[in-house]
Amino acid sequence: MKPLLSAMLALGLSQSPALAEDWQTTLDAAKGQTVHIHAWGGDERTNAFLDWVGQRTQERYGVGLRHVKLTDTAEAVARVLAEKTAGRDEGGQVDLIWINGPNFLAMKQQGLLHGPFVQNLPNAEYLDLSPGSANSVDFTVPVEGLESPWRLAKFVFNYDSARIDAPPADMAGWVDYAAANPGRITHPDPANFMGATFLKQALVELAPEGTDLSVPPTDDSFAAATAPLWDWYDALRPNLWREGQSFPENQSVQQQLLNDGEIDVHMSFDPASAAAAIRDGLLPETVRVHVPQAGSIGNVSFVAIPYNAANMAGAKVVANTLLDPEVQARMQNIEVLGSFSVLDPARLDDKARAAFAELPSDPALPALDQLGPVLPEPHADWMTRLTAEWQARYTR
Incomplete structure (x- = not known):
């Protein structure tokens, strides 16, 4: 044997x-x-x-x-x-x-x-x-x-607790936060998966009740599900970093902006990213992790x-x-x-x-039970259409 x-x-x-x-x-x-x-x-x-x-x-x-x-x-x-x-x-x-x-x-x-x-x-x-x-x-x-x-991967926000209190409890709250703190938040370009995830998190929270994101969208279902998202983003965009006219290429660039004090919030798909970056001298020791109250995509x-x-x-x-x-x-x-x-x-x-x-x-470093509920990813076709529509609307 x-x-x-x-x-x-x-x-x-x-x-x-x-x-x-x-x-x-x-x-x-x-x-x-x-x-x-x-x-x-x-x-x-x-x-x-x-x-x-x-x-x-x-x-x-x-x-x-x-x-x-x-x-x-x-x-x-x-x-x-x-x-x-x-x-x-x-x-x-x-x-x-x-x-x-x-x-x-x-x-x-x-x-x-x-x-x-x-x-x-x-x-x-x-x-x-x-x-x-x-x-x-x-x-x-x-x-x-x-x-x-x-x-495991889970979408989180990293913020500098020396500058701000915890970020908004839900995605809808970012509009008022940005208006009160113009230029202090941004997201990676949605051509990068992190920027696309930011949009997906908003879609999951803002889509009309009863929307089924687990199945591929049709033209009609996509239009209906994303209408509140685009209204939200239109209100958010003017108060983003650089007035929403340019975006960090990826999460690493966005993290550097947070480290430099140019923005208040960074996005990650790794709940340990803040602790790791602090240990590597890439973020201030006062950075902490925030998860939306209803949970986040994982x-x-x-x-x-x-x-x-x-x-x-x-x-x-x-x-x-x-x-x-x-x-x-x-x-x-x-x-x-x-x-x-x-x-x-x-x-x-x-x-x-x-x-x-x-x-x-x-x-x-948050404990697993501090990360809140895991919100399921939408069907892959939603991300493909979401990023294409964002580019069509905002990169002319």
């Missing part, structure tokens, strides 16, 4: 002997491979964490990890699509992609993804993969085992394997390593990255639960 299979059976792990044997075959095939993970490269702490993951997979499994840093995930999607169009169905340049929402939907619809594979990862036993769970749905689109979760970050990945076995090893409880606890450590884990605490053993309980805290 092979060593991994013997060890799994001795420990009483839930995977069947057949699945354990399949995983050993995957490990054997993966040894010596270098996985090219195409992932956003705009956060140095995330980049450093992925480097550490690569060191771990190299030491334990002989699998290397090379981070291809992206400014937009669509770059990797376009590469895989171009390879498929050219008939390159094997040996693709992209082995693993950090992916979400519209990009996942596009790849799924066009048959660009390998799988399902998640249920065969040994560490999937620590996940809640029940239908409708956060790990099983991506922007309302069923994952169906085609991408593996690795960290989702799970996933990794997916293209259908033609050259190093498919190695990609599965990396995806499984990202779900290792020890790796997830390191990821959640604010001294390392601070991203919240996707694992179900009820499925962890005592040692793993203790590792999470002992993680360091920070004055600017």
Whole structure:
């Protein structure tokens, strides 16, 4: 009997002997491979964490990890699509992609993804993969085992408590706040996902009662749902930074504006971003995290394997390593990255639960129960249409 299979059976792990044997075959095939993970490269702490993951997979499994840093995930999607169009169905340049929402939907619809594979990862036993769970749905689109979760994301506002009290309790309140404090708030360009998320948060709160954002919009449903949003934005825009005529390119630029005292509020999809930036000397120690009273949009970050990945076995090893409880606890450590884990605490053993309980805290790091309700992402088509409509209205 092979060593991994013997060890799994001795420990009483839930995977069947057949699945354990399949995983050993995957490990054997993966040894010596270098996985090219195409992932956003705009956060140095995330980049450093992925480097550490690569060191771990190299030491334990002989699998290397090379981070291809992206400014937009669509770059990797376009590469895989171009390879498929050219008939390159094997040996693709992209082995693993950090992916979400519209990009996942596009790849799924066009048959660009390998799988399902998640249920065969040994560490999937620590996940809640029940239908409708956060790990099983991506922007309302069923994952169906085609991408593996690795960290939680939740939309938050970071503000400097030395300058202002907590921001408005709801999105509607930003109009009066901006009018009273002209030029002190802004948002990233909606061509960037953070700017688009700001608009989506407003849409979720302002859309007429009964609007179903979980299904793709029609022309009529989009017009009806967004009418209050555009009225709100028309009132907000003149009092934005630079009178709403220009916008930070991304959240990093917006964070620098907050650090420089030019604006009062920064937006992030990472509740630990304020604490992390303070530790790195990129924000004042007085910055704190705010979540709208009714909650904010949240989702799970996933990794997916293209259908033609050259190093498919190695990609599965990396995806499984990202779900290792020890790796997830390191990821959640604010001294390392601070991203919240996707694992179900009820499925962890005592040692793993203790590792999470002992993680360091920070004055600017909210506890999970302080982040309020998670509002589901609208269907990916809403974001696509929302950003296009914003550009049509405000970039003439």
